[in-house]
Amino acid sequence: MVCEFDPVMQEHLRRAKAREIQYTCKSGGAMSLIMRFVDNSENLPTVQEHWLEFLKVDDTTRLRLAIELQKALIKIDLDIDDIRGQEYDNGSNMSEKHKDVQRRVYEMNPRAFYTPCGAYSLNLALCDMVNCCSKAVSFFGVIQCIYRLFSSFTKRWKFFKDNVQGLTMKPLSQTRWESHVESVKPIMEQTAQIRDALLDLVESNEDPKVKSETESLAIHELQNFEFLFGMIIWHRLLHAVNIVSKFLQTESMDIDHAIDLLQGLFHFLKNTEKSDLLLPKMKRQKRQAK
Template sequence: MRNGEKIARSWLMYSESTDCVMCFCCCLFRDRDKITQLSGDGFNNWKNVAAHLKQHERSTEHITNMQTWHALLHKLQTNTAIDQVNQDLIAFEVNRWKEILKRLLAIVNHLAERNLAFRGHSEKLFESGNGNFLGQVELMAQFDPVMQDHLRQIQKKEISDSYFSKDIQNELISLVAKCTTDAVVERIKRAKYYAVIMDCTPDLSHKEQLSVVLRIVNCELSKGVSVHEHFVGFLQAHDTTGKGLCESFLGHLEKLDLDLSNCRGQSYDNGSNMQGKKQGVQKRVLELNSKALCVPCGSHTLNLVIGDAAKSSLTSISFVGLLQRLYTLFSSSVHRWTILREHVKDLSVKALSTTRWECRVEAVKAVRYQLPEILKALTALMEYAKEKRDAEVVSTAGSIYQEMKRWPFLVSTIVWYNVLFQINKASKILQSPKVSVETIRNEITAVTDFLQDFRECGFNSAKTDAREIAERIEVEMNWPEVHQRTKKKTV
């Protein structure tokens, strides 16, 4: 108004699909012979909208329709309408569908939290293989009268809409995901500052996916200070270069309505597209926000150091290759695995992790503490293979048996177990989302001191432990001779 006061036009409504404004009461109670733009298709002449609205709200038709609307609204609120019975039926039906949707949302949350598939081979109720979603609906109907009545109406075809279709399921999943993402974004905005953690991983469909995690410090009076990491989405990376990944990340931040200027940290793996100092993601983000300092992933860096160190020694490569051959031999057949379990009771042989070197401590641990039992299992396997006349298994088991009864293998087992045990302990702490910088520093310092001490006196200690095992399995404690090639002198 001219005096600055604002009065809400409760009768005015806006249509996003047509980009027009309309009069609510005139659309309901209009005279068919006197249809205007506000009571028909809508008015979108924005330059003259103010004058047109003033003229409309002063018209006789609008005032009459407003009176009719308010009279009807009063009757509906006081339950005195002429069709009150129908209104009660409508309210009952609305409430019934709300209760059904509450139960369907509860099922969606239950399956999503446990990462379970929703659909099966069939999309019909009370058929085998109809999936977890319909199975949960059937289970709930056994005890819940609301869902039981809903299924009864569906079976008798009293209603055509069941809200069980795959499209409705996907829509409910999307709505729950949006509410979850909105809650996470709201928490990030309250914390204001955040750090980003990203990594690329190919999925089962051979598409590169960029996972985005935001790390914040949450300060609450009741709970105190706590660190949280929130997953905010998978992004399909069509371009895996530093430029392409950075554009995908910035586009996702814009979609979440988050400001890059509030980013205070980055953490990626050691790939050149992420950590590159000239064209990597961290460099491009730093150019836009100099306060977003990049901290390499400590666990990933530690893993690369161990992997490079192991690959620099032929003995280490042969040692881990033998462990993988041992697992492959026994896991390739049910009968072979049964023979192994008959002799090895506590710790079973494990496959080697292809990406995480510190996780190989579990494979080394089984051999470290159960080598005599594993040798007995190999002997029993050779006897079983001879009965079956399986020459390949006899040859493979025999060669592994001979390699594992050598002094270098025993010492390598002790050395690698001691080293990987300490490194795996540090790696687990580095991966904890709630660990402090001081704790990480102390743990890394402890591992560094251990490796330095182990380099000086650890080998003799490993030989002492290996000697106890060698005496039990009767292994000669001598090193193989190293033959050096003699160069002929040319005249």
């Protein structure tokens, strides 16, 4: 559908059908179809990637997803035998070894080797790490509660903006866990101002439920050393993971560089508990808690 109105896409598809390029197919999320290909029509071959279309899939079983992918390739006149790789998110219906979409495509074309999405794998590891720790779940619950408290009504959001001059709070993303750093950072860097805004909201609001929740957040969370210290730890961790995740998604990324990035992240996490870089921030947050 896109190629009907996009001359650049028309040219790419012409080259694919003329065997001037090789391509790799990816799908993920709401079953979006993306083509990554090697364009060797010029002197210097280049890797390029373009989104083709969204596939409407009501049945997300392995067989139906594989059939829809095959139908989509036929529709745009691309031969499944020309695929040299496939990449999906790491859901079991897409990437499980013996009975998933990647296996069905591999059976049709043994040269369509499967590569798990590195950035998504990192996201899943972070998500599982948080979900297996009750204190981490509670910590991010508080972060979301503070955002929800101010953002649920226009009047409260204006109240927040009038009292906190600086970074704006953001909701927690449910799909990109490493982006939680953007939700933690405003509260970490403006703890005192946000606490004062919460206390002012307690005085100005007449709803007993809101007053109780707001006071609890201001006194029992934003003045709690464990929570304040947790913000420092999570911000450092999420910041490091977010940088690596973004690099893994760049078009120029290769396997050697990806391995180096992941090994560097692993060493960073191993050394964090031994580092004394946290001490100055720990002391500053402890003074704020008092």
